[in-house]
Structures are given as structure tokens and as C-alpha cells.
Amino acid sequence: MIRYIEISQLSLIPIIGIAFIVMLILGGAIKLNYPNENFFKHLFSYKIGKPALIILIAGFITLFSLNTLKNKLIRNEIIEFVANPKNITIIINGKIDKNFNATEIRKIKDENDRNIGEPKIEIILNSKNETYPLTLIRSYQNKNQYWVFSSKHSSTEKNCIGEINTTLLNAY
Numbered sequence: 001m002i003r004y005i006e007i008s009q010l011s012l013i014p015i016i017g018i019a020f021i022v023m024l025i026l027g028g029a030i031k032l033n034y035p036n037e038n039f040f041k042h043l044f045s046y047k048i049g050k051p052a053l054i055i056l057i058a059g060f061i062t063l064f065s066l067n068t069l070k071n072k073l074i075r076n077e078i079i080e081f082v083a084n085p086k087n088i089t090i091i092i093n094g095k096i097d098k099n100f101n102a103t104e105i106r107k108i109k110d111e112n113d114r115n116i117g118e119p120k121i122e123i124i125l126n127s128k129n130e131t132y133p134l135t136l137i138r139s140y141q142n143k144n145q146y147w148v149f150s151s152k153h154s155s156t157e158k159n160c161i162g163e164i165n166t167t168l169l170n171a172y
Contacts, residue, residue, distance in 0.1 A: 002077070002153055005070045009063060016059035022052040071161045072110065074150055079106050081125060081132050091124040093172060104166045105134075108148055111163035117147065121172050136169065143170060 026049055030042045043049040082088055082102040090100050102125065117137045125132040136146040144167050147160045 002070055002073050005066050005073070006153070009066050009070075012059055012063050012066075016056060016063065019052045019056040019059060022048060023056055026052065070153075071159075074153060074161050075108050075110065078108060078132065078134070078148075078150070081127070081130070082106055087127055089126040091126065092169075093122055100168050104164065104168055107166065108162040108164050119172065121146070121169055136164065138169070 026043060026046055027039065030039055034042050043053065082105045088102040090097050090102060092100060105123075105125065117139045119138055121136045121138070123134045123136060125134065133151045135149040135151060137149070139145040139147070142165075144165050146164045146166065146169060148162045148164055149159070150161055
């Protein structure tokens with residue numbers, strides 16, 4: 001499902017781009033022909049004006065909605081992955097850590113007030129059948145706040161999917 005959302009997002013980008021270019025061309029034509037008049041009044045007089053505006057607005061709304069849905073599905077996927085923490089081996093920055101409890105990962109929540117931070121902590125969750133790599137970045141402002149990135153999915157490797165607040169990673 002997540003892969004289909006990523007493909008849908010990628011296919012929306014050219015459509016939004018074309019609608020944006022059409023709006024730019026129409027905007028330039030309207031400004032040249034009617035320099036002191038209302039843009040939208042003349043935009044709708046062109047046959048392509050209204051559809052281009054609708055496609056542009058609907059495309060952006062759909063793109064951002066799909067991104068929100070994708071991040072929620074990935075957070076749920078991570079929570080389900082660590083549902084039975086006794087079967088999970090946790091590797092933090094290349095070393096097995098028996099002190100870190102996998103249930104801390106289940107505390108992931110949707111927060112988008114991300115800023116820059118340091119250090120970058122690489123976590124690999126291993127079960128018998130699967131590996132789930134995560135990257136956590138600690139906030140400069142709150143040492144217990146970490147932004148979560150999932151390198152399992154290409155679109156979330158550099159885009160934050162949520163936040164975890166924990167004191168168990170303060171040693172790293």
C-alpha cells in the first residue's frame with residue numbers, strides 16, 4: 001500500500017507541474033492584456049483557466065493528503081513490527097543494545113515541528129523474518145525528543161515520519 005501511495009505521489013508531480021505552467025502562462029497573458037484588472041475575473045474567461053486552477057489546487061491537496069496517509073501507515077507499520085518486543089533484537093549505531101526497550105519505538109507520534117538536530121542515531125530492529133532500519137535525530141532544544149526517519153521506504157529516508165520522546169537514548 002505504501003509503495004502505491006509513493007507511485008501515486010510521483011505521478012501527480014507532472015500533472016501539478018503542467019497545471020502550474022499553464023497558470024503562469026495565463027497569468028502572464030492576463031497581466032499583459034489587462035494590467036489593472038482582477039486576475040481571477042479574466043482567468044475564468046479562458047476555457048483552460050478554471051480546469052487548470054482546479055487541477056492545481058486538487059493536485060496539491062491530494063499530494064499533501066497522500067503524504068500524511070503514507071506517514072501514518074509507516075508509523076503503524078513500525079508499531080506493528082515491534083508489537084512483540086521480546087522477539088526483536090535492537091542494534092543501535094552498530095552494537096546490540098539489550099537496555100533499549102522496543103516498546104519505546106511504539107511511542108512514535110505524528111509531530112511536524114521538526115528542526116535540525118544532532119546526533120544521528122541509527123537503529124536496526126531485527127526480527128526472525130525481517131529487518132527494519134530507522135534513523136533518529138535528537139533535537140537541539142530537547143534532548144529527549146527524536147525525529148524518526150525510515151530508510152525502509154525511499155521517500156521517508158530524508159522526510160520525517162514522526163517523533164519519539166524517550167530518555168533511553170540519552171547515552172548516545
